[in-house]
Amino acid sequence: MKVFKFGGASVKDADSVRNVAAVLGSQGFDKCLLVVSAMGKTTNALESVVEKYFKKEDYQSEIEEIKKNHIAVAKGLFKEEHTVFGEISLFFDDIDSFLRRNKSPNYSFVYDQVVSCGELISSKILSEYLNEEGYTNQWLDARDYIKTDNTYREGSVNWQLTEANMETIDRSKSYVTQGFIGSDENNFTVTLGREGSDYSAAIFAYCLGADAMTIWKDVPGVMTGDPRKFKNVELLSNISYEEAIEMAYYGASVIHPKTLQPLKQKHIPFFVKSFVEPEKKGTKVGISENNQHIExxxxxxxxxxxxxxxxxxxxxxxxxxxxxxxxxxxxxxxxxxxxxxxxxxxxxxxxxxxxxxxxxxxxxxxxxxxxxxxxxxxxxxxxxxxxxxxxxxxxxxxxxxxxxxxxxxxxx
Missing domain, CATH: 3.30.2130.10 (VC0802-like)
Known part of the structure; x- marks a missing residue:
């Protein structure tokens, strides 16, 4: 089985969602689990909802605006009578209903219950679209599988329980699920830290014993520097787990710091590739005689x-x-x-x-x-x-x- 992770930029609008299907067409979707982030800047928008809620400002109009954006994406992908429109509305009704009923003053708790909806909605839209296009898949709620403590906004994974839960996943099928989220022992949503979708993919890859994990970005792979900040940077085609972990620790934005350790433990090859040019090799992180040590x-x-x-x-x-x-x-x-x-x-x-x-x-x-x-x-x-x-x-x-x-x- 293989694990693919698609970030927010790769599903930001209808054309981007169609491009995900094109990537799968070139890479294969057999026995594949897709981990998806929230669309575009949805996480930022939902964070603003939480801020306004605690400031007792008008957050409902902001929820409505985010809903309109998702409906617009769906209209570019589905016929008007498709059931996905009703499901999108239900997700946003749940956000509004939770905030109306909530009595907890815990900002981090409320944050996790609200902001996590971005991934739930984007993964539902992608799953439905792929099924329409012949890429048969089952939508999974990551919270049923990834179990954590109740450290909201920075959940610590209960690996034993998470592995046991994932034993129920049929490795012969394909799935679409969410990054960034899990749940605690009371089934409240717990997020894994900002930009935690890569980590989610690594958790699934580790527990499923994946053959490989690939994250799809809008860059060619891991570079020797951020091209927006440094000149004359080049692609690192092969690096070791240790080098990738060091780069992530020091702040390389392409790789989430927690992602590498689970993959390293089971020697699962990790690829960083471009969803713009999926045919290119990108960067391979793993055990190799060709690993580079470039400035x-x-x-x-x-x-x-x-x-x-x-x-x-x-x-x-x-x-x-x-x-x-x-x-x-x-x-x-x-x-x-x-x-x-x-x-x-x-x-x-x-x-x-x-x-x-x-x-x-x-x-x-x-x-x-x-x-x-x-x-x-x-x-x-x-x-x-x-x-x-x-x-x-x-x-x-x-x-x-x-x-x-x-x-x-x-x-x-």
Missing amino acids: SYILKDNQILMNIATRDFSFIAEEHLSLIFSLLAKYKIKISLMQNSAISLALCLEDKYHHIDELNEELSRTFNTEVVKNVSLFTVRNANMDDLTRFYENRKVLLEQTSRQTLQMVTA
């Missing part, structure tokens, strides 16, 4: 540099680190880079949930702190260590770190 560049924006120092000039000791890390975990703030001296600790942080001010308030009760927002983390993998000066040109470097063949610098 690559990753720029991670919207970072925060925090400097933490003891007030009495004592050493940063284990009890200090324990407090700092516990607060980072409490506020779900992730470390992108860390560097310590005897009396201070410098952290480059990613604050997805906007809790940096709360973190700083707590830390400043014990330490002297300094926060610099809107910095960037620039990483060079497989750097030529004999020629590093070129990377410092026109950059204001606030922090730097070099290890083996990796150069990292935090810049203003």
Whole structure:
């Protein structure tokens, strides 16, 4: 069995949905499971619905606008009497009904129940269209298979239960399901983190023992740098799991950081290919004698540099680190880079949930702190260590770190 993942850009409108069918026509759809993201910018729009709901603003008109967009896509694919139109309306009725009945003040809980509908709707439209075009498939609700804890917006997978659930899937058939979502023990929806659809595909691939997994993007594959940010980048045709994991950790946007580990454990080959040019080879991630180690560049924006120092000039000791890390975990703030001296600790942080001010308030009760927002983390993998000066040109470097063949610098 093989697993394909199609992101939001690949199903953003009717022409894009038709192109998915064309890709399947060239690649084959036999014994295939498709994992689908929400259409286009739907996730952003649904996030806005949740924000307006908590601000007690008019969120219903926004729901209606998102519904109209999906109906417009469906009209470009189906005849007016098709049952899919009724199903689309039901999904949006469910969103409105949930928000009217909801009593929970938990933002993350409400977020997951609402934003997850984007994937449910897009996968239903794609599944119905593929069946119309002769690509016989069954629509699966990913929440029936991927089980998690109740850490809303960042669910942790219960692998034992998830694997048991997927034993019921007939490997001889083809399916369409959703990325990004699972459910907890009470069957409430739990999302797997922003951009988590790649991770969903890897979970399915791991549990189904897939022959291969492919994510279809609007780029040729994994490049040595984002062509929108760097010049003269080239395609990486073959890289190892370890190299891909490092690139994802440092912020390469093509690969979700959690995706690689499940695939690596079962040595499942992982491909990144273009849905614009599906006949091209793209990038293969796996075990190969041809794996490349080419200088690559990753720029991670919207970072925060925090400097933490003891007030009495004592050493940063284990009890200090324990407090700092516990607060980072409490506020779900992730470390992108860390560097310590005897009396201070410098952290480059990613604050997805906007809790940096709360973190700083707590830390400043014990330490002297300094926060610099809107910095960037620039990483060079497989750097030529004999020629590093070129990377410092026109950059204001606030922090730097070099290890083996990796150069990292935090810049203003």
